[in-house]
Amino acid sequence: MALALTALGCAGAAQAPSPPTAPPATPSPSPAESAAQSDGTLQILAYRGYAEYGGVSPQANWTGTFEKSTGCRLARIDTVRTPEEMSARLATRAYDLIAAGPVVSAELIEAGKVKPVDTDRVEGYDDIPERLRELFADGDTVYGVPFLWGYHEFLYDSSRTKGRVLADVFDSDRVLLRDSPLTLADAALADGDPFELDAGRLEKAAERLEGIAGRAFWTNQLDLVKGFATGTIDYGQATPHLRQLLERARLPVKAVTAPAVTGWADAWMLGSGVTATDCAYRWLNRMTDPGTQRDAAAWNGLAPANTKACKGRARSVCEAYGANKANRLDRVVFATRPPGDCRPPKGECTDYAAWSQRWRELAE
Numbered sequence: 001m002a003l004a005l006t007a008l009g010c011a012g013a014a015q016a017p018s019p020p021t022a023p024p025a026t027p028s029p030s031p032a033e034s035a036a037q038s039d040g041t042l043q044i045l046a047y048r049g050y051a052e053y054g055g056v057s058p059q060a061n062w063t064g065t066f067e068k069s070t071g072c073r074l075a076r077i078d079t080v081r082t083p084e085e086m087s088a089r090l091a092t093r094a095y096d097l098i099a100a101g102p103v104v105s106a107e108l109i110e111a112g113k114v115k116p117v118d119t120d121r122v123e124g125y126d127d128i129p130e131r132l133r134e135l136f137a138d139g140d141t142v143y144g145v146p147f148l149w150g151y152h153e154f155l156y157d158s159s160r161t162k163g164r165v166l167a168d169v170f171d172s173d174r175v176l177l178r179d180s181p182l183t184l185a186d187a188a189l190a191d192g193d194p195f196e197l198d199a200g201r202l203e204k205a206a207e208r209l210e211g212i213a214g215r216a217f218w219t220n221q222l223d224l225v226k227g228f229a230t231g232t233i234d235y236g237q238a239t240p241h242l243r244q245l246l247e248r249a250r251l252p253v254k255a256v257t258a259p260a261v262t263g264w265a266d267a268w269m270l271g272s273g274v275t276a277t278d279c280a281y282r283w284l285n286r287m288t289d290p291g292t293q294r295d296a297a298a299w300n301g302l303a304p305a306n307t308k309a310c311k312g313r314a315r316s317v318c319e320a321y322g323a324n325k326a327n328r329l330d331r332v333v334f335a336t337r338p339p340g341d342c343r344p345p346k347g348e349c350t351d352y353a354a355w356s357q358r359w360r361e362l363a364e
Helices: 002-010 066-070 083-090 102-110 130-136 166-171 183-191 199-210 221-230 240-248 278-288 290-300 312-321 326-330 352-363
Strands: 041-047 073-080 097-100 145-151 153-157 175-178 216-218 235-238 253-255 261-271 332-334
Touching: 041 083, 041 278, 066 073, 066 278, 073 083, 083 097, 083 102, 097 102, 097 278, 102 261, 130 145, 130 261, 130 326, 130 332, 145 240, 145 278, 145 290, 145 312, 153 166, 153 240, 166 183, 175 221, 183 199, 183 261, 183 352, 199 352, 216 221, 221 235, 221 240, 235 240, 240 253, 240 312, 261 278, 278 290, 290 312, 326 332
Parallel strands: 041 073, 041 097, 175 216, 175 235, 261 332
Antiparallel strands: 097 261, 145 261, 153 235, 153 253
16 A cells, blocks of 8 residues: 555656746737747646656656757746646647647647647657557648557456456446546447447436446545555556556456457647747657656656657556557557547537536536
8 A cells, every 4th residue: 555655656647746837938928829939938738747847856857958958948838637727728828839638639620729740850750659640640630749648447356346347347336436527438438439429328328327326536546546445445447557556555456357448648739829840849859759758657657659668667657558569559449539520320429518517417
């Protein structure tokens, strides 16, 4: 237990300490204006733990030498915890670089708030598996450079329960679920594509979760650790890295058997207002560098997009996710932002607002 708690204090974006911000920025531009400056400054928006600016930890300072080595200045680094917080920030100002996940990336593309990436200028892009690259591309047009990725699985306490398949999770009354609308996708996984849900399938997924009388939700991974350590839960939704930490703490947890799992990837994207792109591409090159990805993966407990990063401190994280195994990626159904409609013959799909509203009703 102590080992798991210590490790969680040093890894996982949700647990990483809030990074100090860069030097104060110049007055904020309006959302329509470019945040880019001709003198080589950058303004960045990312999830916590993705763009550390010096001093947080020796293991979490992969951007600290960026200014010195490139001559570019990090004028502003804003960090958020959730897609909702990210969308709110993007509504008030423009950024040169954004580390976006599935909920935000499609929204940015559709709104014209990001521009295509010239992958010939990104070293290491070809070292990223095609499966991840295509998540942020529209045909031959690329809008994002994958950074970190992960997936969720359901764990069970093997000392308390014999239920080893996904159906057993939804039949139990002692389950701790991730507090996110995308958890609805896990409930829909058994019935087909988990992200393109019409109103009927969305409601079926919600009812499946409502059927868990003792369901509870976690936002802090420590709650999941405590649940298994104290025996108050039989099942919990977690990442493979978190399972690895629990196993090291000698807790009897195992992953339920499932043919597929739901996952997500986060990518760096270029703001549409960026005109002076040299420093922006230097940042993208820093973020795809194996050394940077190695440190970021180890700190956040997520798999690096560049498979050459799977060495040293990131080795165990890569092993947990099977980052170097093509067949592991094949079983991950990666999230896309739930669209407003689906192409035939799937019919009309619910949008993310409907997912969010249904989830709020579930979590109340």
